[in-house]
């Protein structure tokens with residue numbers, strides 16, 4: 001355990017995943033004052049150490065495309081700004097549609113992508129092999145491809161930002177659990193933790209799959225729901241697949257990492273076992289293998305090396321929650337990232353830092369603010385492209 | 389442990405002779421030779437009929453099989469890509485290197501990507517599809533038909549039961565009254581769903597074949613153990629192998645070595661002396677040497693080196709000398725010429741299935757490993773799950789028989805409620821704790837110390853991680869990639885625990901648990917795809 005060294009901080013961040021760490025980084029860069037990140041597990045024990053490393057700009061809402069476009073720039077620069085190499089490889093994202101309805105959805109996505117000045121392409125099934133020769137085209141009606149999407153290796157991202165936070169004088173306390181949110185005069189004024197109380201002018205809830213619990217500690221009801229997602233990796237193979245591939249019909253996603261492993265899952269929440277640890281199920285191993293082998297028959301003899309799972313933090317409309325809670329001044333949300341918090345984190349955390357500093361952000365409140373769930377009339381249309 | 393039959397590599401069996409097979413490592417293309425002989429390490433992977441990463445040591449070959457070496461060009465004996473090993477004496481830093489200049493990113497990625505990975509995408513000569521799994525329902529399933537498993541099966545049959553026994557080896561003998569399923573490895577045992585007629589669902593698979601799904605009321609895991617590795621410079625060099633490997637791959641009369649050093653001072657070392665009396669030149673042990681080992685060695689006129697550090701296995705394409713130094717600091721180093729190093733110092737229980745099932749695990753300083761916490765009858769903290777044999781702490785065959793019989797009787801009787809009051813965890817420190825402390829102080833070298841042979845992770849990467857303040861096995865694993873390769877950490881994480889304990893100056897259990905993710909061994913997507921759909925008929 002690394003306990004906090006001071007009693008009082010400008011900002012106390014709950015959760016030392018990529019979101020909490022990046023938020024701390026941007027706050028320190030902006031000269032916010034003393035910042036502490038409180039993480040109950042080890043570094044990368046949450047979703048930030050359990051994800052598929054996908055980074056895409058193909059979304060059906062332009063605001064998300066814009067945010068992700070900025071994030072892609074940040075991931076490209078990451079190695080030069082931070083001491084570690086995330087191996088962000090722009091092999092593209094290939095979305096496969098197998099029904100006319102899905103083709104329609106991909107149309108909408110490509111429109112949004114192109115409207116933001118990116119080179120998204122709608123493809124016929126016959127164009128698919130050019131981007132991913134190993135795929136069976138059985139049932140594929142159409143596809144989209146964006147060359148500048150890609151994949152990265154999440155761990156060095158966590159290490160790099162962690163080291164940068166510490167180099168800037170921030171504290172990252174590992175093995176310290178937040179057990180309560182202290183409220184005085186209707187304001188969040190600090191936390192109670194397993195290492196004692198800390199005071200903070202602002203508290204940030206970056207607790208990922210556990211964010212609803214942390215909000216509850218502050219007496220706030222939120223619609224965030226944790227859902228368990230399973231994922232697996234195969235034996236490492238020599239490179240044969242460049243893009244991340246996603247099939248809309250069953251949410252199958254997979255890519256080949258720099259190390260050669262095929263890593264992927266099914267972007268459907270697993271029905272059982274939320275909060276029962278992070279296990280693997282026989283049902284997942286079966287359905288994932290079936291789904292993958294159907295699309296890439298050559299993989300049938302390849303061994304599954306390991307399987308694991310992690311929690312998405314889902315919101316009703318699929319957009320993250322960024323900003324101060326209107327019900328509790330001093331309590332800022334940076335959560336609800338569903339299956340894409342890693343890729344978004346460099347861009348979203350900049351906005352979180354601004355919200356902490358009380359500065360305005362460019363985020364549409366109807367889409368991202370915590371208040372949107374309090375006012376049903378302001379609810380935005382949900383993000384349509386959830387998988388991967 | 390069972391006496392292994394004499395292997396007859398080459399004799400009538402087509403396919404590569406395991407004694408002379410050479411492969412190459414993933415990153416640095418270091419020469420490798422079969423190491424473990426029991427289907428876990430990466431050193432005997434070959435491509436067979438277009439299927440990559442087939443373990444030669446566990447594969448029955450047919451005369452028409454096309455066997456190719458992977459990961460080497462033009463051949464595994466003369467591999468031009470081995471230049472990477474020479475050009476990068478301190479390794480390739482993929483964590484912090486290759487970050488500049490910006491325009492070179494794509495180039496670096498192509499080069500590094502090509503160096504990673506083991507075999508290439510399958511191009512099977514015969515179609516490999518998905519094979520529907522076989523489903524078995526049974527009262528009692530026993531995993532492992534070794535000494536303990538057979539004794540357990542006998543006890544269950546004696547009490548009128550009819551257990552199913554799963555055995556990884558293809559040739560296991562029948563047990564009267566039991567159904568023995570051979571050539572099938574148990575790979576996944578999720579926690580039982582209590583309240584279902586068959587709370588346990590065990591997944592097993594045959595290499596290159598289909599899966600088996602066993603629904604059972606009770607499970608006895610009697611899967612034995614394996615001989616551990618050891619870290620030293622050149623520990624990945626051909627000629628270094630485990631006692632398992634020596635036993636499985638080398639005929640007692642004509643092994644592929646002539647002057648081996650046996651590392652270890654206990655029962656396993658004695659077995660090696662008895663198996664290869666004319667081919668052992670020295671016994672080296674991390675601590676004291678048992679009297680019966682000393683006696684046998686002096687009969688055979690073999691010198692003993694107790695309390696000795698192995699600093700390196702030197703040589704070119706295989707071990708030619710070992711460099712040693714007595715423990716206790718400031719002793720001079722010395723070398724002895726050998727052509728093999730047989731690691732016989734530590735048996736580790738196979739503990740994955742217990743961990744998967746959610747059993748409480750305990751650190752055992754006497755073994756230097758985690759194993760399930762058990763009660764007097766082998767019952768674990770999971771109701772209905774029992775341990776027998778090495779996972780239950782049995783070190784010798786008669787202990788294994790006894791633990792099998794006791795577990796068998798308890799299983800039939802319905803099993804005691806798992807309160808686990810018995811057997812307090814032994815105290816003290818394992819001898820390797822002090823050993824590795826001194827080894828680190830001695831300044832490991834010469835040459836590369838490959839701590840994770842599957843992924844070619846080097847010792848300095850690990851030391852650098854702890855210098856930067858990363859602590860605990862979970863983080864170090866993710867930071868260095870240690871233990872994330874094909875053997876899933878079997879041959880590196882047990883040693884990493886000791887080295888990290890020394891570096892972090894805290895007891896081993898505080899360094900963390902070695903999380904073992906399913907499956908137990910790589911299991912083909914094709915076999916898993918054949919598992920029945922939940923709630924539906926098999927595909």
Ligand SMILES: Cc1cc2nc3c(=O)[nH]c(=O)nc-3n(C[C@H](O)[C@H](O)[C@H](O)COP(=O)(O)OP(=O)(O)OC[C@H]3O[C@@H](n4cnc5c(N)ncnc54)[C@H](O)[C@@H]3O)c2cc1C
Nearest residue numbers: 015017018019040046047048052054178208310341342343
């Ligand atoms: C299987 C899977 C695949 C995914 N694939 C992708 C992908 O391809 N691309 C992508 O961008 N995203 C992906 N994601 C999502 C992504 O991983 C997450 O959105 C992102 O990591 C969220 O980061 P975070 O910091 O908010 O959460 P986390 O990394 O989960 O961090 C939250 C931390 O808070 C800590 N915490 C919780 N409660 C407390 C408390 N009371 N006190 C102290 N600490 C506490 C937890 O221990 C945890 O470490 C995937 C997720 C999963 C599970």
